[in-house]
Amino acid sequence: MSMDFLYPDYTVVRDKDLCTNCQICVKQCGLGVHTYDAKTKTMRADSTKCINCQRCVAFCPTLALKVVKSDNTYKLNDNWTSSAINEVIQQAGSGGMLLSSMGNPRSYPIYWDKILINASQVTNPSIDPLREPMETRTFLGKKPSKMERDEQGRLKFEKAPPHLALKVPILFAGMSYGAVSYNVHQSLARAAEQLGTYYNTGEGGLHQDLYKYGKNTIVQVASGRFGVHKAYLDAGAAIEIKIGQGAKPGIGGHLPGYKVGSEVSKTRMIPEGSDAISPAPHHDIYSIEDLRQLVYSLKEATAYTKPIIVKIAAVHNVAAIASGIARSGADIIAIDGFRAGTGAAPTRIRDNVGIPIELAVAAVDDRLREEQIRNNISLVVSGGIRNSADVLKAIALGADAVYIATPALIALGCHMCRSCQTGKCNWGITTQRPDLVERLDPDDGTRRLVNLVSAWQHEIMEMMGGMGINSIEALKGNRLMLRGIGLNQKELDILGIKHAGE
Amino acid sequence: MRINATNNLNFRVLNEQIRNTEDKNVIIDNCLGQRFIGSGMGQRKLTINGTPGNALGAYLNGADIEVNGNAQDATGDTMNNGSIVIHGNCGDATGYGMRGGEIYIKGNVGFRAGIHMKAYQENSPVMVVGGKAGSFLGEYQAGGTIIVLGLNEEEQAPVGAQCCTGMHGGCIFLRCDSLPEDLPAQVVSRKATKYDLDHIDGYLKSFCEHFSVEKEQILEKPFYVLEPNTNNPYRSIYTTYLS
Numbered sequence: 001m002s003m004d005f006l007y008p009d010y011t012v013v014r015d016k017d018l019c020t021n022c023q024i025c026v027k028q029c030g031l032g033v034h035t036y037d038a039k040t041k042t043m044r045a046d047s048t049k050c051i052n053c054q055r056c057v058a059f060c061p062t063l064a065l066k067v068v069k070s071d072n073t074y075k076l077n078d079n080w081t082s083s084a085i086n087e088v089i090q091q092a093g094s095g096g097m098l099l100s101s102m103g104n105p106r107s108y109p110i111y112w113d114k115i116l117i118n119a120s121q122v123t124n125p126s127i128d129p130l131r132e133p134m135e136t137r138t139f140l141g142k143k144p145s146k147m148e149r150d151e152q153g154r155l156k157f158e159k160a161p162p163h164l165a166l167k168v169p170i171l172f173a174g175m176s177y178g179a180v181s182y183n184v185h186q187s188l189a190r191a192a193e194q195l196g197t198y199y200n201t202g203e204g205g206l207h208q209d210l211y212k213y214g215k216n217t218i219v220q221v222a223s224g225r226f227g228v229h230k231a232y233l234d235a236g237a238a239i240e241i242k243i244g245q246g247a248k249p250g251i252g253g254h255l256p257g258y259k260v261g262s263e264v265s266k267t268r269m270i271p272e273g274s275d276a277i278s279p280a281p282h283h284d285i286y287s288i289e290d291l292r293q294l295v296y297s298l299k300e301a302t303a304y305t306k307p308i309i310v311k312i313a314a315v316h317n318v319a320a321i322a323s324g325i326a327r328s329g330a331d332i333i334a335i336d337g338f339r340a341g342t343g344a345a346p347t348r349i350r351d352n353v354g355i356p357i358e359l360a361v362a363a364v365d366d367r368l369r370e371e372q373i374r375n376n377i378s379l380v381v382s383g384g385i386r387n388s389a390d391v392l393k394a395i396a397l398g399a400d401a402v403y404i405a406t407p408a409l410i411a412l413g414c415h416m417c418r419s420c421q422t423g424k425c426n427w428g429i430t431t432q433r434p435d436l437v438e439r440l441d442p443d444d445g446t447r448r449l450v451n452l453v454s455a456w457q458h459e460i461m462e463m464m465g466g467m468g469i470n471s472i473e474a475l476k477g478n479r480l481m482l483r484g485i486g487l488n489q490k491e492l493d494i495l496g497i498k499h500a501g502e
Numbered sequence: 503m504r505i506n507a508t509n510n511l512n513f514r515v516l517n518e519q520i521r522n523t524e525d526k527n528v529i530i531d532n533c534l535g536q537r538f539i540g541s542g543m544g545q546r547k548l549t550i551n552g553t554p555g556n557a558l559g560a561y562l563n564g565a566d567i568e569v570n571g572n573a574q575d576a577t578g579d580t581m582n583n584g585s586i587v588i589h590g591n592c593g594d595a596t597g598y599g600m601r602g603g604e605i606y607i608k609g610n611v612g613f614r615a616g617i618h619m620k621a622y623q624e625n626s627p628v629m630v631v632g633g634k635a636g637s638f639l640g641e642y643q644a645g646g647t648i649i650v651l652g653l654n655e656e657e658q659a660p661v662g663a664q665c666c667t668g669m670h671g672g673c674i675f676l677r678c679d680s681l682p683e684d685l686p687a688q689v690v691s692r693k694a695t696k697y698d699l700d701h702i703d704g705y706l707k708s709f710c711e712h713f714s715v716e717k718e719q720i721l722e723k724p725f726y727v728l729e730p731n732t733n734n735p736y737r738s739i740y741t742t743y744l745s
């Protein structure tokens with residue numbers, strides 16, 4: 001015990017003067033941090049169980065609780081930080097690979113914060129979005145590279161390839177039912193319908209009760225093929241082949257059996273209580289030709305009525321990989337940056353593998369333009385988008401739209417405690433425990449997601465108006481609207497932008 | 503309906519013809535590598551004379567496909583229900599992620615057959631291979647039954663390397679005198695008992711009917727059963743780290 005002991009990173013602090021012994025904290029904490037000692041009539045808190053999810057703090061009616069960074073410390077050492085020491089202690093005790101959740105928390109550069117947006121002054125007037133039309137609609141899928149006319153001068157319009165039509169260039173990224181709760185999926189589905197956009201099932205199948213939102217659903221096919229069958233493929237507006245995800249490029253997934261209850265079992269179509277393992281690669285894909293085969297088998301299965309998305313993690317050769325995908329017959333590429341969230345990933349992979357999405361989107365857009373295949377495919381980017389300015393910068397760097405997931409979870413109550421893998425989410429998000437799941441009210445969740453995306457949409461319109469731009473189409477790949485700040489020449493070259501002042 | 507697939511009939515044209523017919527009985531003659539035949543197909547009977555291309559019967563949803571010839575890669579990918587009977591050999595990644603239905607192969611199957619096969623409720627898929635299987639048979643298998651008979655094989659075990667790595671459900675029956683030596687620690691093996699053989703009796707009967715093989719010939723050699731070792735699951739390699 002003593003050699004394995006790790007002092008908790010965070011300490012629960014209770015102000016005894018403010019505490020009324022109401023025991024709401026006891027009921028709210030699914031981890032059993034708070035207890036009431038009836039004999040001494042005092043409240044106790046066990047900080048070793050606390051994951052700092054802020055649930056008790058948010059529900060304490062007298063503001064008596066707070067969770068603070070604990071001030072116990074090893075001797076300070078910039079090389080052997082306390083987390084570096086703790087990791088060794090934990091692995092020496094358990095012999096296990098470290099497993100973590102949510103996005104890479106380490107201090108790598110955030111390029112969004114080193115990019116500034118332009119605005120019009122005098123010569124090219126800005127546009128007032130309250131008065132003037134401002135178009136945030138966008139379409140995802142193959143675009144014709146040229147228009148042809150017949151002898152009478154009419155546009156020759158062959159049957160257009162299938163598209164997704166978005167009222168706002170923001171989609172909800174894949175999060176599987178199993179990793180997140182049913183109420184999360186329901187909130188995302190209903191919000192997508194109200195917003196005129198799409199949510200993504202992730203790789204855990206589609207719950208029977210959510211088929212009615214199919215028009216606003218992207219169904220995912222991953223290496224584990226969970227819940228994939230004809231009706232599932234037919235239900236969605238598009239099908240996404242998941243090759244990789246930003247939080248854990250190159251490795252698969254593992255939903256532990258204790259999260260596979262009756263409903264998750266039915267949706268994934270696996271036995272109750274069984275581990276759901278997604279192999280790292282699709283074992284039928286070893287080349288772009290093989291990918292093309294999966295793309296076309298899905299197109300054949302759905303009679304060419306739905307766009308096919310291929311989702312990959314942003315890795316070192318992302319531009320060349322995207323070029324291959326653009327030639328595979330896929331309609332949309334989704335690229336997930338290294339800050340993307342996850343329900344569980346090996347810590348070393350989450351924290352060390354992949355590249356920032358800002359660099360990836362610029363590199364991919366450049367490459368596809370150089371090869372004159374940019375119109376063959378749309379580009380959706382994700383992994384590290386925190387606000388509407390990040391969305392706008394992503395589009396100006398070359399994306400057609402963005403996927404968001406972490407901001408959606410925060411809208412639903414997530415406080416970023418990064419403990420999803422425990423399955424005891426006090427906010428009812430990454431748990432399957434019925435008493436915890438019911439804490440997330442889908443009506444409330446839907447409203448908050450609609451609020452968030454609507455607010456971002458207004459901010460995007462304001463910023464576009466300020467630039468004198470009145471449509472997402474005109475913003476796409478418009479890197480003249482961006483300037484770098486505090487970036488070196490190499491970074492500016494990759495991003496394809498000038499430095500501020502130039 | 504009878505379709506002549508000669509003169510390199512394009513797969514999209516061929517498959518559209520199959521999709522658009524109301525006929526419950528479709529025969530394709532002179533098939534030569536056309537891919538994606540029977541993708542997601544519901545209940546009907548499809549007879550293929552020749553060699554269908556990759557991804558035959560992907561997402562198959564109840565159709566019965568019979569191939570008088572060999573089949574290629576990714577046959578029965580993510581198959582949900584129905585049957586595929588191949589009077590010849592079959593390529594790599596056969597039955598990837600299949601959840602239901604039956605695949606019978608008279609001859610050999612390529613690499614990576616039955617990877618991530620799974621079972622659910624009344625659906626329990628089965629793949630019976632008359633000859634031998636290539637490497638990586640039943641990797642990540644999560645359910646269902648794979649039977650490799652090794653008929654007419656001199657070799658000890660009718661499978662290649664790395665059989666059932668990552669297996670965490672279902673079972674594999676190998677007809678042989680001794681097991682491969684490179685089975686992973688997460689798998690346990692035993693000689694098939696009468697109870698085990700009862701479990702596969704129906705499948706063996708079907709195999710014999712499809713390919714006119716005598717069941718007595720099959721039962722001449724013993725069977726081994728491979729199953730996941732519940733005492734040594736894969737999850738024990740992780741430790742939760744709240745960072």
